[in-house]
Structures are given as structure tokens and as C-alpha cells.
Amino acid sequence: MIKIILVDDHFMVRDGIRAILEEEDEYKVIGEASNGKDAIALVASIKPDIAICDIRMPEMSGIEMVQNMQELKLPTKFVMLSMHDSDEYILQSINAGADGYLLKGASKEEFMKALSAVGRGEKYFSGDVSSILIKRIKSGISSDVLDSESKIVETKESSNNPFDLTKRENQILRLAISGKTNKDIAAELNISKRTTEVHRFNLMKKMGVKNVSELGNKAREYGMIS
């Protein structure tokens, strides 16, 4: 049984992949994350065999995520599943240490082939991807990219919380979104209602919204909740 986690900010996509994998006995999806940051914690804690990762995600991209995971030397393999056949993405993924790269349009058969190859410790790059690589290599453009040690730009701001919320603010964000009033929240956290108001004001300012609904929507959009 190969344990898998899905990392994608779109629930529908995760759900679709999960549905496909659930048809197969040899795979089991044991977790999901909606951004790279959450995924790192998840991978470290539940140690899946394979993580299937989207590239474009809020908070932290799949590429950054794979890069960061390398230092931990965990046995988890990373298969990038992207809708982009961009040369840069593919090369960056390889540099970051990905074990596979598939385009979203790949057939189920190819998807399965890739998972099984990566599961066995091999690398798998889809036909389309390979041709892109060959094209690159032939034109000599990518040699430096492929050779260069993966010293990718400092990702300080992007790896942090996009809105830099404090712990308390985060806590209050969740309670506010759930429909609790400031009075409720204050009671629950044993603090003054005025304090709650300040936290709420600050976090709303940080996130650039002007009411709870927008707050909820933005938090959802950035995968901060649910």
C-alpha cells in the first residue's frame, strides 16, 4: 500500500485525484494540504510515500516546498502535477528535487505509470515533459539551469504567512469567520471585548478587507482555513 498525500489549493482537483486513486487498491490517500507550507508540516508528520503536488499555490509554491523538504532528507517522493508545460516550471522542479512531473492533461494510465515508477524509486517525466527537456537541452539553453546548484531566491516573504498574522489574530480570525461576535470571542478567550476588537481591526487591516464576509472569502481564497 503506497501512502499518498495531495497538495493542491483547489479542493476539486484534490477531490478528483483522490477519486481516481481510490479506484486503485495499491494507493491510499492519507492526507491533503492546500499549500506548500501546510504540506511540509503534513509530510513531516505523517511521512507519506508520495506527495502529489500542484505548483501554483498560495503561501508557498510546490517548487519552494519540494526545495525546502530536501533538507529534511525524508523518504517521501514528490510528483509535480501541473497544468503548465512551462519549461521554467519543469526545470525548476527538477532542480528542486522533484521525482516526477506530469501535466494535468495526462491520461489516467500515464498518471498510474508515473506513480508506480516513482513508488519504485525511479523518476518519471511524462512524454510531453521529456520532449520539452530535450528541446531545451538541444538548444543548449538549460544546461546552466540544470547544472547550477539550486540556489533559488530567498523566499522569506512568500514562505511566511501572506498577511503576517499573529497567533492571536489567527485564532480570532477563525472564530470571527465561524460567526462568533466579538463578545462571544472575548468570553471564549477570556479577554476583553475591546481587545478582541483591536485584534479584529488589526487582522482585517493586514488582510485588506472591510467586513467579516470579505475576511472569510479572502481567508478561504488563500487557503488559510477549512
Add this chain to the structure above:
Amino acid sequence: MIKIILVDDHFMVRDGIRAILEEEDEYKVIGEASNGKDAIALVASIKPDIAICDIRMPEMSGIEMVQNMQELKLPTKFVMLSMHDSDEYILQSINAGADGYLLKGASKEEFMKALSAVGRGEKYFSGDVSSILIKRIKSGISSDVLDSESKIVETKESSNNPFDLTKRENQILRLAISGKTNKDIAAELNISKRTTEVHRFNLMKKMGVKNVSELGNKAREYGMIS
């Protein structure tokens, strides 16, 4: 050549479907929209043979969209592609006039079978969907709904909206959840702010919530919005 448009708020999903369809010669994707409202304009202008629609979308859901399109009596067929096997969604789609309903987890083969059937003017509901329908029929809840072939059953059926919201209430629900104030909504709909307040009050009472956050959460919980 069957002309298709894709309606889904997730670019990745649209792209995935497009990729799948592009492998087939008999289909051509001639347009995309990310919500029901845009899709109506698109369908009216480019008249595709089939519109593949997600259900949960911002601005206007796929179900509302299909419902609204019926009045125009265009030749376009509607296939709902949803990740939800919710009975309500399926019945609502049928009521609205959809020609097919597929779950996101359906295989490519089934997807193609559905498109070809709908293209020929038949209706297609996936196996999972059928079993849900049969379950419903057996419990005698929706027989009348299913008997009325292509006729559009009125919106206010018990199966449609669990809280029996009126059209206006539904409209205001969406706007409120998106973060608009009563003043904003009033301006947008060209009605008095006081009217908006009444609708809001009524719909909140119907749904048994006491603030917008709860409203948003409950609406999401019941799949009334994206």
C-alpha cells in the same frame, strides 16, 4: 465537430477538461467562462452545442445558469460536471433542465460517452447519479420531478432550496456573502436599502442564522454557493 464551452471557476479544471477534449477530434472547445453569468452571455453569442458546467461557482451557480438559459430556447445542451453527489444538486440540475450530470470522479470513457449521448440529443446521467436517483424514486420523493421530461419544474420545489428562499432572497444572499453591505446591494439592485434589509432579515430567519458569517457558512454547508 461538436462545439463545446467550459464553465468552471477553476482554471485548472477547465484546462484539464480542455486537454482531455483536445485529444478527441470530434470535439472542439470554443469558449470558456468562469461563472454562470458570463456563461449566459457566451452561450447566447457563440451558441455551442454543449456547455459543460460546474455547479458551484461565484456570481451565479451552474444550476441557476441552466435555469435562466431555458427561457432563451437555445439549442445548447447542458452537462453538469460536479464533484458533488448530493441528491439536491442532481435533482436541482434535472429540474433546471440539464441534459446530463457527471461526477468529477467519472472516468474519461464515461465522460466521452456522456458527451456523445448528449450530443445526439439524449440525456445522460452517470451510474452513480442514477443510483442516487433510483434511491430517491424508491423513497417516492421525486417521481413527479422525473416524469416531467424536458419541462422546467418551478424553482420553488421542496427539492430545490432547503430553505425555500425566493429569487430575490437568493440574489441578496449571494451579494451579502460576497461582502457587500445592504447599501451596496441596494444600489446594485436599484432598490431601497430598507428593502434589502427586509430581504436579508427574512432570509436569515428562514435559514436560522444570526449574522452574515453564519449565513455564509450555512449556505456553503448546504451547497447553495461556491
Add this chain to the structure above:
DNA sequence: TCAAATCTAAGTATTTATACTTATTTTATT
């Protein structure tokens, strides 16, 4: 066409949220 449902919008009142500022106390970090 007649009744029912819906949409419209006013009144009245209370509560809650939003929009700040200032300031003290705690808690980490160096």
C-alpha cells in the same frame, strides 16, 4: 380574476462592527 406570494419600503429600537488612537502589560529574543 382573485387570492397568494413576492417585492417593495417605511418605522422603531438595539446590538454589533468598523475605524481609528493611545497605552500598559506580557512574552519572547538577543
Add this chain to the structure above:
DNA sequence: AATAAAATAAGTATAAATACTTAGATTTGA
């Protein structure tokens, strides 16, 4: 021990939402 960051909570205003009621105008189905 010094400094920064975070949490605490007050003040002052205004805007908005919530909680109803009543009631006329319109739309709509039987």
C-alpha cells in the same frame, strides 16, 4: 537586562447589521 513584538484594553465615533412590524404595489398561478 535591554529591546522588540505581541497581547491587553481603554476612549471616541460612525456605520452597519440585526430584530422586528406594518403595509402598499406587483407579479403570478389556479
